[in-house]
Every structure is written in structure tokens, then in C-alpha cells.
Amino acid sequence: xxRRLKIVIxxxxxxxxVVAFIFLASGMSPASFFQHLLNALQWGSFYALIALGYSMxxxxxxxxxxxxxxxxxxxxxxxxxxxxxLVALGMRGILPLPNWxxxxxxxxxxxFFTSFVGMLVERVGYRPLREAPRAxxxxxxxxxxxxxxxxNLALLGAQRRNFPSLIKTQTYHxxxxxxxxVKIMIVFLxxxxxxxxxxxxxxxKWGMAMRAMAYDFVVVPLMGVPMNTIAALTFGLGSALAAAxxxxxxxxxxxxxxxxxxxxxxxxxVAAILGGRGSILGAxxxxxxxxxxxxxxxxxxxxxxxxxxxxxxxxxxxxxxxxGFFGEPYSARLRL
Amino acid sequence: xxxxxxxxxxxxFGGLRAVHNYNLAIEPGQVRGLIGPNGAGKTTIxxxxxxxxxxxxxxxxxxxxxxxxxxxxxxxxMGIGRTFQNLRLWRHLTVLxxxxxxxxxxxxxxxxxxxxxxxxxxxxxxxxEERAYRLLEMMGIHHVANQVVINLPYxxxxxxxxxxxxxxxxxxxxxxxxxxxxxxxxxxxxxxxxRQIRDELGLAIFxxxxxxxxxxxxxxxxxxxxxxxxxxxxxxxxxxxxPRVIDAYLGKEGVA
Numbered sequence: 001x002x003r004r005l006k007i008v009i010x011x012x013x014x015x016x017x018v019v020a021f022i023f024l025a026s027g028m029s030p031a032s033f034f035q036h037l038l039n040a041l042q043w044g045s046f047y048a049l050i051a052l053g054y055s056m057x058x059x060x061x062x063x064x065x066x067x068x069x070x071x072x073x074x075x076x077x078x079x080x081x082x083x084x085x086l087v088a089l090g091m092r093g094i095l096p097l098p099n100w101x102x103x104x105x106x107x108x109x110x111x112f113f114t115s116f117v118g119m120l121v122e123r124v125g126y127r128p129l130r131e132a133p134r135a136x137x138x139x140x141x142x143x144x145x146x147x148x149x150x151x152n153l154a155l156l157g158a159q160r161r162n163f164p165s166l167i168k169t170q171t172y173h174x175x176x177x178x179x180x181x182v183k184i185m186i187v188f189l190x191x192x193x194x195x196x197x198x199x200x201x202x203x204x205k206w207g208m209a210m211r212a213m214a215y216d217f218v219v220v221p222l223m224g225v226p227m228n229t230i231a232a233l234t235f236g237l238g239s240a241l242a243a244a245x246x247x248x249x250x251x252x253x254x255x256x257x258x259x260x261x262x263x264x265x266x267x268x269x270v271a272a273i274l275g276g277r278g279s280i281l282g283a284x285x286x287x288x289x290x291x292x293x294x295x296x297x298x299x300x301x302x303x304x305x306x307x308x309x310x311x312x313x314x315x316x317x318x319x320x321x322x323x324g325f326f327g328e329p330y331s332a333r334l335r336l
Numbered sequence: 337x338x339x340x341x342x343x344x345x346x347x348x349f350g351g352l353r354a355v356h357n358y359n360l361a362i363e364p365g366q367v368r369g370l371i372g373p374n375g376a377g378k379t380t381i382x383x384x385x386x387x388x389x390x391x392x393x394x395x396x397x398x399x400x401x402x403x404x405x406x407x408x409x410x411x412x413x414m415g416i417g418r419t420f421q422n423l424r425l426w427r428h429l430t431v432l433x434x435x436x437x438x439x440x441x442x443x444x445x446x447x448x449x450x451x452x453x454x455x456x457x458x459x460x461x462x463x464x465e466e467r468a469y470r471l472l473e474m475m476g477i478h479h480v481a482n483q484v485v486i487n488l489p490y491x492x493x494x495x496x497x498x499x500x501x502x503x504x505x506x507x508x509x510x511x512x513x514x515x516x517x518x519x520x521x522x523x524x525x526x527x528x529x530x531r532q533i534r535d536e537l538g539l540a541i542f543x544x545x546x547x548x549x550x551x552x553x554x555x556x557x558x559x560x561x562x563x564x565x566x567x568x569x570x571x572x573x574x575x576x577x578x579p580r581v582i583d584a585y586l587g588k589e590g591v592a
Binding site: 200203204205206208209211212214215216218219220221222223224225226227 | 386388407408409412413418420424425426427428429433436437438439440441442443445450500501503504
């Protein structure tokens with residue numbers, strides 16, 4: 001436990017130093033610097049929430065769910081459906097709810113329903129392949145992703161959807177710095193969810209079973225633990241977090257389209273690798289780091305160069321640390 | 337009625353007959369041994385009893401209930417605990433977590449209780465912890481309860497595995513070479529621990545073992561397996577002097 005604390009402190013100190021260095025080197029004004037910092041936190045929380053799903057599933061089942069980015073998309077759409085429906089009901093006077101309650105319901109219900117989408121993907125796509133070579137599972141994941149994208153296209157059409165604005169953006173001026181309530185809320189709720197996941201994995205019997213499965217899953221059923229339930233739960237949890245990310249994304253950038261999950265999903269996958277396969281803490285930290293790198297690269301260089309430079313930096317990090325921040329070389333464990 | 341009864345169990349791996357017409361009956365409080373050369377099918381029998389493999393033919397009856405067709409986790413929950421030939425611990429979990437997780441099937445709290453931390457859940461959690469500590473004390477490993485198992489010495493890890501197998505309160509304990517790789521001191525201690533488990537918990541123990549001294553000391557009756565078939569069954573003395581056993585397994589020096 002002391003070791004974990006040390007890691008967190010070191011990472012925080014490291015990030016602070018890097019950020020301070022960027023601040024000094026870029027010659028930004030403190031106000032615009034802080035603005036970027038907040039954007040980076042918000043942007044990073046999307047990556048972190050999605051990366052957690054990749055990492056958890058890998059840690060428990062040793063496979064990457066390549067449909068995970070599309071589950072983020074599905075989550076965003078389910079959230080959109082619930083929010084739009086509730087708003088419409090309110091306007092017709094059938095079920096008038098205050099906006100904050102609609103938001104809370106949207107987040108909770110979308111997480112709930114999307115977790116079932118994730119469990120369905122596990123049941124139909126991955127469980128039959130548990131003994132198959134890992135490449136089969138990867139290919140299945142890609143196909144499930146395509147099915148989810150085109151299924152959405154078939155169901156809802158190619159038209160983009162606007163996420164209803166449920167909270168009025170308020171801007172607070174703290175001296176030269178401006179913050180919006182939306183960003184604060186997104187970052188706060190993301191951190192809250194990550195903390196919740198941490199507690200779940202550490203303190204409940206299911207979390208304990210997930211961690212045990214990461215080390216030796218042959219033994220787990222022999223101790224009376226239903227492995228399939230735990231596998232489904234892992235997918236469900238990861239998908240619920242992706243749904244939360246999808247809704248937050250919809251609130252921050254209110255345009256949804258069926259292919260929105262692809263690039264974000266791949267980048268979150270990079271974050272999961274960067275954090276160390278199977279490491280929950282690593283995935284969260286790497287998600288935020290990715291957000292920082294992208295936002296600050298875009299702030300300093302022309303924005304068309306953003307991903308080229310950002311991902312070159314990450315490639316460089318992975319060259320020196322191929323197993324990521326907290327991954328073990330040649331093995332993958334769910335560690336927390 | 338015996339606690340566990342295996343009737344005419346046969347198992348094929350493809351065309352290979354791994355176990356043939358195997359029978360067993362264990363009463364509560366009995367310690368029985370299973371010996372035989374490598375590849376005789378000893379661990380396969382354990383895997384059949386615990387539901388990892390489904391027997392091609394035969395019945396496995398625990399407390400009057402046929403186990404064939406049940407999932408391993410269900411069979412474990414019905415009261416069969418097990419340890420492994422090679423240590424199979426969850427390397428970065430603590431000793432206490434091993435024991436707690438093995439009580440999974442006995443933990444009643446649901447998702448709601450876990451999320452909202454109801455009083456009931458805390459009470460249950462406290463009870464689980466207390467039982468776990470009692471078990472660890474019995475095994476003499478309570479002082480390392482909060483340590484990660486990978487850092488513990490080998491003999492202690494063996495005891496952790498035993499404690500984990502006992503945590504779900506099994507009626508039958510299957511031990512697959514409990515003293516493999518142990519030094520003489522650890523060995524003596526392990527034999528004492530197994531006796532203590534039998535005396536204090538009163539459960540039935542079925543063990544695979546290669547060290548003849550251990551089997552002869554502990555077991556009331558012993559089965560000898562060769563090519564998946566029981567070639568001899570009896571008291572340690574009978575087994576020791578059985579010519580077929582000497583031929584197939586013990587060899588001339590093993591008799592001593």
C-alpha cells in the first residue's frame with residue numbers, strides 16, 4: 001500500500017514538473033495556461049474512463065476488447081436517447097423533471113443499459129472464444145465494433161445527433177482565470193467514478209475475484225467463484241465507465257455520430273498500453289497524461305500537427321518502457 | 337452412507353483411457369491416500385471429482401447428490417476443497433484476501449449492499465474476517481495475514497493454499513501432493529497440520545502423495561493406481577507388502 005501511494009505521489013510530482021516546464025518553455029500567460037490545463041483534465045478524463053475498460057478486461061481475461069471504443073459510442077447514444085426522451089416528456093408536460101435530475105438519470109440509466117451491451121458482447125463474442133487463440137478474439141472485437149457502428153447507422157441513420165444541453169454553461173471568473181461549471185462537473189464526476197471503481201475492486205468479493213482471476217483463472221472456479229459471472233461483470237463495469245465517458249463527451253462536444261468511438265477508442269487503447277496492461281491505476285494516469293500531451297501540443301504547435309507530435313512522444317516513451325508505466329514485462333496482471 | 341462415493345468412473349482423453357472403472361468411498365473424518373507412478377491418473381481423478389473434467393462414465397456422489405454435470409464452482413460450493421500439486425496462489429493478493437475470496441459462495445451480500453454499505457454488509461464482512469483469522473491462526477500463519485503471498489516462504493505458501501481450501505468449509509478436502517518440494521522441517525509441520533485439520537474439523541481428507549512415509553503415517557487406507565486402474569487397496573501394511581504395488585510403483589528400495 002505504501003508503494004502504491006509512492007507511485008501516485010511520484011506521478012503527481014512528475015506531471016507537475018512537466019507541466020511547469022511546459023508553462024515556462026511555452027511562454028503562455030498564466031490565464032491561458034490554466035485554461036489549457038482544465039481542457040487537458042477534461043479531455044484526459046474521457047481517455048482515462050475508456051482506458052480503464054480496456055485495461056480491466058485485459059487484466060482479467062487477457063484479451064483486448066477492440067469493440068470498446070464503439071461501446072463508448074453506444075453509451076453516448078443511449079445517453080442521448082434517454083436525455084432527449086426525458087426532455088420531450090417534460091416539454092409535453094407528461095413528466096416534468098428538473099434538468100439536473102434528467103442529467104443524473106441519464107448518466108445512471110445509460111451506464112446501466114450500456115453495461116448490458118458490454119455483457120452481451122462478452123457472452124456472444126468472447127466467451128465462445130475463451131480457449132481460442134488470442135488473434136481470434138481480436139478479430140471478433142473488430143467485427144463487433146463494425147457491427148455496432150453500422151447497426152447504429154442502420155437504426156438511426158447517418159444524420160448527426162445533438163446532445164440536449166441539460167446544464168446551462170456558467171462561467172466563473174477567478175481573477176484572470178475562467179472556469180466553466182461543465183468542465184468542473186465532468187472532471188469531478190470522472191474522478192468520482194474512478195474512485196468508485198477502485199473501491200469496488202479492492203473491497204467487494206467481485207473485485208477480489210477479478211483480481212484473483214488475473215493471476216490464475218483455473219483455480220478461481222475451484223474456490224467456488226463463478227468465473228463467467230465475473231467475466232461478464234468485468235465487461236459490464238468497463239462498459240458502464242465508457243458510457244459515462246460517452247455522456248460527458250456528449251455534454252462537452254454535443255455532436256454524436258456513429259463513428260465517434262473509433263479514434264477516441266484507439267487513443268484510449270494507447271493510454272491503456274501506456275499505463276501498463278492490466279493496471280487500473282496506470283490506465284487512469286495514462287489517460288490523463290494523454291489528454292495533457294494532446295492539449296498542450298495543440299496549444300504550442302499548429303493543431304494539424306497535434307496527433308503526429310503527441311503520438312511520437314508516446315512512441316518514444318514506449319520505446320524506453322515497452323510494458324508501460326505499471327505493467328510487468330512479459331506478463332499482465334490486474335493490479336491496484 | 338459414505339460422504340463421497342465414486343462409482344465405476346471411467347474417463348477417456350480422446351482414445352486414451354486415463355481412468356478405468358474407478359471406485360471410492362470416504363467417510364467423514366477419514367484420511368485416505370492415493371499413490372501411483374507419474375501419469376497413473378491421480379490428478380485426473382481429482383480433476384474429475386472437482387468437475388474440471390466430466391467423466392465419460394460413472395457417478396460421483398457427495399452427500400447423496402450426483403455431482404456429474406455440475407460446474408466446478410458449484411461443486412466447490414457444495415463442499416469440496418482442493419489444493420494443487422504446483423502452488424496455484426494469486427501471487428499479489430494478500431493471505432487474508434485468499435481466505436476471504438474462497439468464502440465467495442458463502443458471502444450473501446448483494447450489489448446494493450456493497451454499493452451502499454448497509455449495516456448488514458459490515459456485519460457480514462466482520463464475521464468473514466473473524467473466521468478467516470481463526471483459520472489462519474489454526475494454520476499458524478495469522479502473523480502474515482496482510483502480506484502478499486509471493487513474498488512468503490514456500491512452506492508458508494503451502495499453508496496458505498490449505499487455508500484457502502478450508503475457507504469455504506468443505507466436507508471433503510483433496511490434497512494434491514501437500515508435501516511436494518518441502519524440507520524435512522516443513523514436512524513434519526505439514527503432517528501435523530493435516531492431522532489437526534482432521535481432528536478439529538472432522539472432515540474427510542483424500543490425498544495424493546509421493547513420499548511413502550507421509551502416506552503411511554497419515555492414511556488409514558491407501559489406493560494404488562497404475563495406468564488409470566486401482567491395482568491395490570488396503571491398509572499401509574498391506575500396500576507395503578503387496579507385490580503388484582512393489583512392482584509397479586515402490587520398487588525394491590521403496591519398501592524401506
